[in-house]
Amino acid sequence: MARVTVEDCVTKVPNRFDLVMLASQRAREISAGAPLIVERDNDKNPVVALREIAEDAVSQDELRESVISGMQKHNERDEPEEEAAELDALSGETSEAEAGAAEVESEMDGEGLEAALGKIFEDITADDVTNYDD
Structure with missing residues (x-):
């Protein structure tokens, strides 16, 4: 990773921890087949992700939402409406x-x-x- 790329990104995302989370999410998306917004220039996915963030080519809000939804665990129950009705009746x-x-x-x-x-x-x-x- 080029130091210049990281320093460019810190101006866009001041918190380095947030920057790591956003760049890793974008690198995962690129690995999964998402189209590149900037040219690759023989760079690996994390470097391409950092370059996209530095150039404001990707939406930080969308990346944050992707990170959050990827970290959340969602257990869908079979019939939540019936459970709610039973709880109301019991109360x-x-x-x-x-x-x-x-x-x-x-x-x-x-x-x-x-x-x-x-x-x-x-x-x-x-x-x-x-x-x-x-």
């Missing part, structure tokens, strides 16, 4: 259950709550419930 059931529990709790006083717990948890006494913090 509705949860809020209804919470509302019902709050209503029952407000109707019961301390003794009624102990009686309800006694029916549900027969092997646990009311003393175990009230002295739980000890």
Whole structure:
């Protein structure tokens, strides 16, 4: 790689790390068969990519998008619409259950709550419930 080419590119892309990512993406595109915008002149793909960037022959925004899309992993699910509907239904059931529990709790006083717990948890006494913090 010619030092002059890199120094020309740094004026276009000030961050050297970004420059490496953009140039490598363009070099991959050239290797995959993308048409050259500048003449090759017996240069390898990375040098051609740097020359294209230095001459503003390629769009930096498009190269950035290509880099980003190449790095992203996308898992497509079979039926996301059905999952969303199921989640909505479950959240509705949860809020209804919470509302019902709050209503029952407000109707019961301390003794009624102990009686309800006694029916549900027969092997646990009311003393175990009230002295739980000890």
